Each structure stands twice: as structure tokens, then as C-alpha cells.
Amino acid sequence: MKTTAFTPDSRLRDVLAHPVGNDVVTKVLLQLGAPEWVVLNPVVASLRLKALPGLSRGLVDRRFVDDLARFLNQHPDRPGDSSGEPERLWWKQAVVYQIYPRTFCDSNGDGIGDLPGILSKLDWLQELGVDVVWLSPVYDSPGDDNGYDIRDYQSVLKEFGTLEDLDSLTHALHERGMKLILDLVINHTSDEHRWFQQALAEPQSPYREYYHLREGAAADGPPNNWTSFFGGSAWRHFPEAKTAGGQGLWGLHLFSSKQMDLNWESSAMRADVYQMVRWWLARGIDGFRLDVINQISKQPGLPDGSPTIGAMMGYTGIEHYFYGPRLHEHLKELRREAWDGHDVMAVGETPGPGLQMSRLLTASERRELDLVFNFDHLENPGKVRFDTYRYNLRFLARQWSRWQLGLGNNAWNSLFLENHDNPRMVSKVEPELTHREDIARLLGLFQLTLRGTPFLFQGQELGMANTVFTSLDQVKDIESRNKYAELLPQVGHEKALQALNSGSRDHGRVPLPWNEETNSVREFFRRVIALRREHLALVYGPFVPLTRPGSNVFVYQREAEGEAWVVVLNLTGKPQPRPRLPGGLKLVLASPSATSRLPAWAAELWGPVGLTNSPD
Ligand code: TEU
Ligand code: CA
Numbered sequence: 001m002k003t004t005a006f007t008p009d010s011r012l013r014d015v016l017a018h019p020v021g022n023d024v025v026t027k028v029l030l031q032l033g034a035p036e037w038v039v040l041n042p043v044v045a046s047l048r049l050k051a052l053p054g055l056s057r058g059l060v061d062r063r064f065v066d067d068l069a070r071f072l073n074q075h076p077d078r079p080g081d082s083s084g085e086p087e088r089l090w091w092k093q094a095v096v097y098q099i100y101p102r103t104f105c106d107s108n109g110d111g112i113g114d115l116p117g118i119l120s121k122l123d124w125l126q127e128l129g130v131d132v133v134w135l136s137p138v139y140d141s142p143g144d145d146n147g148y149d150i151r152d153y154q155s156v157l158k159e160f161g162t163l164e165d166l167d168s169l170t171h172a173l174h175e176r177g178m179k180l181i182l183d184l185v186i187n188h189t190s191d192e193h194r195w196f197q198q199a200l201a202e203p204q205s206p207y208r209e210y211y212h213l214r215e216g217a218a219a220d221g222p223p224n225n226w227t228s229f230f231g232g233s234a235w236r237h238f239p240e241a242k243t244a245g246g247q248g249l250w251g252l253h254l255f256s257s258k259q260m261d262l263n264w265e266s267s268a269m270r271a272d273v274y275q276m277v278r279w280w281l282a283r284g285i286d287g288f289r290l291d292v293i294n295q296i297s298k299q300p301g302l303p304d305g306s307p308t309i310g311a312m313m314g315y316t317g318i319e320h321y322f323y324g325p326r327l328h329e330h331l332k333e334l335r336r337e338a339w340d341g342h343d344v345m346a347v348g349e350t351p352g353p354g355l356q357m358s359r360l361l362t363a364s365e366r367r368e369l370d371l372v373f374n375f376d377h378l379e380n381p382g383k384v385r386f387d388t389y390r391y392n393l394r395f396l397a398r399q400w401s402r403w404q405l406g407l408g409n410n411a412w413n414s415l416f417l418e419n420h421d422n423p424r425m426v427s428k429v430e431p432e433l434t435h436r437e438d439i440a441r442l443l444g445l446f447q448l449t450l451r452g453t454p455f456l457f458q459g460q461e462l463g464m465a466n467t468v469f470t471s472l473d474q475v476k477d478i479e480s481r482n483k484y485a486e487l488l489p490q491v492g493h494e495k496a497l498q499a500l501n502s503g504s505r506d507h508g509r510v511p512l513p514w515n516e517e518t519n520s521v522r523e524f525f526r527r528v529i530a531l532r533r534e535h536l537a538l539v540y541g542p543f544v545p546l547t548r549p550g551s552n553v554f555v556y557q558r559e560a561e562g563e564a565w566v567v568v569l570n571l572t573g574k575p576q577p578r579p580r581l582p583g584g585l586k587l588v589l590a591s592p593s594a595t596s597r598l599p600a601w602a603a604e605l606w607g608p609v610g611l612t613n614s615p616d
Contacts, residue, residue, distance in 0.1 A: 006072040008050035008065050012039070015049055015068070020075045020323065023354030024068060031312055032059060033382025061308045067319055074325050079359040080366070082408025086451075086540055091287070091345035091370060092412055093539050094131035094179070095448070095529050096455045100420045101138050101160055102146060103511045104458055113511070115161035119169050122176060128461060128522065129529030132179045132345070134289050136420055138166065142192050144258040145230075145478055146420075146509070148183075148291060149190040153276045170284045179286035181345055186273050187292045188259040191251075195272075196260050200241040200249070210269040211260050212252035212302065215243050223250050225304045226317030230256050231482040234317065252302070254295060254321070256478050264296045264330050270337075277338035287345030290369070293331070294350040294361070297324025314384065322352035328360065331368035347414055347453075348372040355406050362411040371414045371453060374403070378422060386483065386503035391428035393571040394550050396446070401549035401556075404451055413452030417443055418460050423507040427466035435573065435601050437463050441524045441591040442569055442603035448528045449558060449567050449605065451543050456525070459512050463521035466507045469500055480504040524591055528605070531588070535607075537563045547579060553598060555579050563608050570602040584609050 006015070015021035016039060025039055038044060044055070049069060052060050086092070105117030115138065125133065137147035140155045147157065156163050173180050189196060199207040214223045222235035236257045241249035252261045262269055277288070299320035310316030335346070348361060348369040358372050377399040379385060380392055400415075407413055417425045426439045440463030448454050469475055472484060480500050487496035500506075532538045541560035547553060553576050554569045566585055570576050575597040585606040592599050 006049070006069040008048065008062075008069060010049045010069065011045070012047050012049060012051075013045040015072065016045065018072050019077070019079060019356030019360060021068070021072050022356045024071070026354050027352075027376070028056075028060065028312070030376060030381050032056070059308075059312065063306055064308050067306055067309070071319065071323075075323070077328065077360050079356065079408065080363055080410065082359070082363070082410045084409050086409045086412070087364060088536075088540065090179075090343075091132070092453055093533070093536070094345075094453055095129060095532070096132040096134055096181070096453060097125055097128070097130040098134045098136065098419060098455055098457045100136045100458055100509060102136075103509055105512065105514065110159070112159045114159065115156070115165035115169055119165070119172055122172055122178070126176050126178065128526050129533060130178065130456070132181060132286070133173060134181045134347075134455070135183060137183045137185060142190055142258065144190070144256050148185050149188070149192075149256065149259045150185055151190045151192045152194075153189075154279060167283060174284065179345075180284075181287040181289055181347075182280060182285050183291060184277065184288040185291040186262065187296050188253065188255060188261045191258045191260050193260075195269075196251075200238055203242050203244060206268060209266045210263055210272075212263050212298070213241075214250045215245060215247060216250055217247035220247075223252075224302050224317065225307075225310075226252070226254075226302070226320075227305075227310065227315050228256070229254060229315060230479050231486050232257075254292075261298075262296070264298075264326065265300070270330070270333065274334065274338040277334075281339060281342050281344065286343075288347070290346060290348045292351065293348040293369070294323060294327060294353055294372075295321045297321065297326040297330055299324060318352065323357055328366070328368060331361070332366070335367055335369075346370045347455075351375050355403055359407060359411050363408070364410050371412045373414050373416060373419075373455075377403075378417075384503070385422065386499040388498055388502040390431065391425070393429060393442075393569075394552070394554075397549040397554040397569070397571060400446075400450060401543070401545055404543035405545075413450070414455055415447050415450050415452040416455040416457070417447055418457035418508060419455075420457070420508045421505045423503060424460075424464055424466045426463060427507070430573065433465050436465055437521050438592055438599075438601040438603075439463075440521045442571075442601050444521070444525045445528055445567060445589070445591070445603040445605060446569060448525070448532055449538055449565070451540065451558070457508060459508075461522045461525045462512075462519050464512075466501070467510050469497065469504065469506070472497065472500075475500055475504060475506055477505045477509065480506060524589070527589060531605070531607075535563060535565065536560060537565055541565070546582075552576055553579050555581070557582070565608075566606040568598070568602065568604040568606065570598045570600060573600045575599055576602075581606060586611065 049065050052065055102113050104113040105121050106113050107117040138156050138160050139150045140152040140157050141147045141150050156166055170180050195207045195210050198205045218237040222233045226234040228234045234254055235250045237250055239248040253259050254261055305317030309319050346369050350372040358374055361369050362371050377396055380395050383389055425443055426436050429439050484496045537558050537560035541558035544557045546555040546557055552572045554571055556567055558565045578598050586609050588607040589605040591603045
């Protein structure tokens with residue numbers, strides 16, 4: 001283990017051997033669309049950190065080098081031994097289904113999905129084979145960011161129903177042997193939360209330290225140069241706040257100006273959060289999806305962000321909070337104080353951290369999170385969500401393979417392609433949608449036959465595609481609307497609307513079309529899930545690629561307890577020659593029907609010849 005401090009004179013080899021360094025360099029390469037072999041090149045590895053500005057042709061500067069060295073020194077942890085057998089746990093064997101309550105099912109015809117609506121569809125979810133339901137926020141909220149701005153953690157939004165409705169849902173799920181996890185949004189609260197209101201009202205308020213608040217006049221400008229994920233400065237001025245100097249307060253918000261970041265340096269704030277979590281566990285909740293949980297620890301003093309990183313990543317300041325100095329410490333405390341002794345599932349939403357940081361966040365012996373959502377597979381290298389392009393699935397195979405092979409047996413992976421923050425994957429792969437159902441099935445088979453816990457997003461199992469937005473008033477999401485306002489003067493209406501059609505979060509937020517027709521995509525998902533439930537090789541078996549990840553036809557094997565399964569995917573829209581497969585296999589599922597050549601977008605599951613039980 002290397003103990004010497006990192007400096008600009010450190011070798012790139014040592015930086016790459018450091019988990020955090022490895023992730024940062026990989027991320028920069030992905031962002032720049034550079035090939036991965038660059039860092040594997042031994043000549044490159046022997047160069048010094050300070051050579052990066054030259055190597056990247058000025059894309060990163062000397063300040064980046066200094067920041068990176070400091071960052072590495074701040075994070076000395078290394079992943080532990082990962083060679084044992086993966087421990088068998090319910091949440092590893094589960095298939096999770098994400099519900100966006102507002103648009104899932106409306107029971108009373110007011111146009112807004114609600115809890116009784118969800119309750120009425122549990123049989124339908126159980127038939128699909130879902131084990132766990134994750135609800136996006138259902139708490140009381142003014143709705144500036146559709147519920148991710150919480151006004152009261154311990155009550156339910158009126159439009160969705162009551163606390164009793166939520167209890168009934170928990171109960172009904174448990175009766176079916178299913179579980180419920182809630183969205184836990186504890187990086188920020190609404191500005192209408194009583195903690196924030198009291199912090200504004202009273203200079204001596206104990207709640208003032210719950211947030212990142214700085215005294216100063218509006219004219220002084222924001223305390224630092226950080227930008228919000230939803231556009232503009234990450235600071236809002238509150239002239240109405242009572243202060244000694246009478247100039248008001250500046251408050252930090254990484255998301256909308258009504259989502260105020262909580263200050264995790266405050267132990268009183270943390271204690272209140274843990275108490276709230278225990279209150280939910282006492283009501284029978286089985287776990288949490290922790291919203292932007294990697295961003296809770298901010299660099300003390302909140303220093304300015306690097307303009308280089310800001311330009312490269314699109315947001316200024318991220319290096320001071322996406323993997324903050326006390327992140328691991330806070331997560332350990334959260335687990336210990338809020339849910340030790342309860343058999344919960346804790347999945348962190350972690351935009352930013354790569355593979356090695358994710359190992360540190362999820363290795364079971366570290367007692368932090370159980371699994372995390374990483375987003376690096378959602379866009380092709382060098383692309384961002386609002387770009388209009390055709391997503392190449394060979395990249396997905398490369399990216400997922402890297403994670404399958406690199407995570408180790410002491411950590412666990414989440415497997416997802418869609419959520420309420422992203423467009424529909426079928427539309428990204430083939431915007432014309434001529435093979436919509438085939439692609440939806442291919443994506444489903446891929447996602448459901450890797451090692452990890454699959455998270456399906458509502459409508460994915462129906463093969464839903466993007467909506468076509470023809471005017472701005474069809475777009476509701478705050479991020480999209482701000483994006484449009486930002487783009488309009490630069491590129492004009494047509495192109496700004498085009499960007500929303502490519503990347504708007506609203507694609508995942510349109511109402512589900514409920515009809516009783518048999519859906520062939522859903523039927524295929526149901527069969528794969530049933531097989532996965534029956535054959536634990538598909539859950540725990542090591543992942544072994546049989547073709548090069550990145551080739552047109554991707555073949556991989558999952559094997560455990562003497563039972564081997566092989567998945568064959570044609571990642572292109574053209575028929576391909578059939579790959580040679582190992583012996584002793586029979587075709588169990590095929591989409592579309594198997595032919596002598598592999599059809600375009602073919603997805604096939606091959607199982608043991610002796611397999612007797614059929615998936616129906
Ligand atoms: O999202 C966090 C996040 O970083 C994104 O996926 C986000 O939508 C995008 O990057 C913004 O540019 C979580 C929630 O899933 C999202 O719906 C919330 O808006 C956000 O946190 C704030 O709570
Ligand atoms: Ca309703």
C-alpha cells in the first residue's frame with residue numbers, strides 16, 4: 001500500500017492504482033470521448049501527474065493537477081479483499097420496480113396518480129415477478145421539483161393520499177411477500193420546510209446551522225462560484241432573513257432555488273434525520289433509495305470550484321462535494337444510527353463516483369451503502385443527455401462488463417437503464433422506433449441476466465418510447481424548462497426544443513397507458529424474471545464474457561452450482577453470423593424468433609440441456 005502523499009510529481013501509474021485517482025482519470029477520458037487504452041499504455045503510466053495538461057492538449061490545467069493531488073490525499077481508503085463468495089441476501093435476489101407516483105395510476109380521475117392507484121395494481125406487479133417497489137417521493141412538498149423538495153418528511157402529499165394509504169400499501173405488499181422502499185431525500189429540503197423557515201426567522205435559531213447559510217447583501221454576490229444542476233448560481237439570497245447586519249442571508253442549493261442543501265457538519269441536523277428515518281422503519285418500510293447521497297459532505301469553507309472542471313463537466317464546484325471529505329464517515333454513522341438492527345436495503349443514488357469509489361461505498365465489510373446507482377453507462381463517451389445522437393449499445397456492453405468484472409464479490413451492483421430523470425432507452429438506441437419491441441426485449445434480457453439487482457422503471461416493461469414534445473407547454477420539468485431558457489438565446493426555439501426531445505426528464509414522467517391488451521414486451525420480461533428467480537446462477541454466478549465486449553455480437557456466460565447459462569445479444573440493427581456457443585445448451589428464450597443468422601437486435605437466452613421447468 002502506498003502511503004506517500006500525492007504531489008504533481010507523482011507517477012500516473014500510482015494515480016491509477018489509487019481508487020479515487022482511477023475513477024477521476026477514467027471519468028475525464030469518458031467525458032472527452034477518449035479511448036480507454038490511453039491510460040493502459042505503459043509509456044503514459046510512467047509519466048508524471050503534472051504532464052496531464054500537455055497530454056490533454058490543455059483540456060486540463062495545472063490547477064486541476066493540484067486539485068487532484070489534494071483530493072487523492074484526502075481519500076486514503078483502499079478496497080478490501082473481494083475474493084470470497086458473495087453473501088446471499090434477499091435484496092440481491094430481488095427485482096425492484098420504480099414507481100413515479102404522479103404518473104403511475106390515478107384512482108380518482110383528478111389526473112394525478114395516487115397511492116390507492118398503486119394499491120390497485122399490486123396484482124399486476126406481482127404477476128410480472130416484482131419483489132420490491134420503490135416509490136419516488138410521496139411526502140408533503142410544494143412540488144418545485146416534483147416532490148424532491150420535501151416540506152415535511154413525516155406526512156404524505158395530499159394529492160397522493162394519506163399516511164394511512166401508505167400504511168395500507170406497505171401492508172398489502174407485505175401480504176404478497178413483497179417489500180417497499182421509499183425515496184430518502186436528505187441532501188436538501190424544501191425552503192418551506194419548518195427547519196428552514198425557522199432558520200430564516202431567528203438569528204439564534206438552532207436550525208441556522210442545519211443549512212449552508214452565509215450572511216451578506218444581495219449586492220455582494222454569491223459566496224462562491226458553484227453552479228446549480230438546474231442552471232445559474234447555486235446560491236439564493238434571502239433578504240427577509242433576520243441577521244445582525246440586516247443584509248439577509250445567502251443559502252446554498254445544488255438543485256432548484258427551493259431545494260436548500262442541508263449542512264451535514266451539523267450533528268443536531270444529522271440526529272434529526274436519523275430519528276425521522278427510524279420513524280419510517282417503525283412503520284414497516286423495508287429500505288431506501290438515497291437521493292444524491294454522495295453529495296452530502298461538502299469541502300469545509302466551500303471554496304470556489306475549478307473553472308476547468310466546471311467547463312469539462314458542465315457544473316462548477318462539483319469537485320468539492322461529489323465525493324466529499326466526510327462522505328464515508330457520514331454514511332457509516334447514518335447506517336449505524338438509523339437502521340442497524342433492521343433488515344433494510346439501502347441503495348444510494350450517486351451521480352459522479354466511478355467503479356472504484358463505488359466499491360468503497362458498497363463493500364459489505366465497510367457498512368456504508370448496500371449498492372449504488374452509477375450513471376456512466378447512460379450516455380456514449382463524450383455525450384451528454386441533451387445531445388441528439390444514436391446510442392451505440394456496444395458501449396453498454398463494454399461499460400457493464402467493466403463493472404461486472406471489477407466490482408468484486410464483497411460489493412453488489414444495481415442494474416438499471418431508465419428512471420424518472422432519463423429519456424426512454426429504446427428511443428436513444430433507435431429514434432425511428434422500427435424495432436422498438438425487439439430493442440426493449442434485448443435491453444431487458446441484458447439487464448436481467450447480469451450479476452446485480454435489476455431496477456425496472458415504470459413503463460420499461462411495456463417497451464415505452466419517448467414522447468414527442470412539439471411545444472414548450474408540454475414540458476413540465478424544472479430542469480428542462482430552465483435548460484430551454486438557457487438554450488433559447490444561443491440556438492433558437494427549434495434546436496432548444498430538440499434538446500428537450502433528446503434529454504428531457506419528462507420522457508419518464510408521462511402517464512402510463514393502462515390497457516388490458518397483452519403486451520409482448522411485458523410477457524418477455526415476465527419470463528426472464530421467472531427464470532432468474534428459479535435459477536440462482538443468473539443472480540450469483542460469475543459473469544464471463546465469451547466474446548469481446550465491444551463486438552457486434554456480445555455473448556456471456558453465468559454459471560453457478562454446475563448450471564451454465566449463456567446470453568447472446570446482437571447489438572446492431574443488422575443480421576449477424578451466429579457465434580459458436582459452448583456445448584450442453586438449449587435455446588430457452590429468443591427475441592425475435594431464432595433464424596440461421598442472428599436477426600437484428602436479437603436477444604437469446606440459452607440454458608442447460610437438462611432444463612425441465614419451462615418459464616411459463
Ligand atoms: O437526481 C440527481 C441527479 O443528479 C440527476 O440525475 C439529475 O436529474 C440531473 O443530473 C440534473 O441535472 C436526483 C433525483 O433523482 C432528481 O429527480 C432530483 O431532481 C434531484 O436528485 C434533486 O433531488
Ligand atoms: Ca388521483
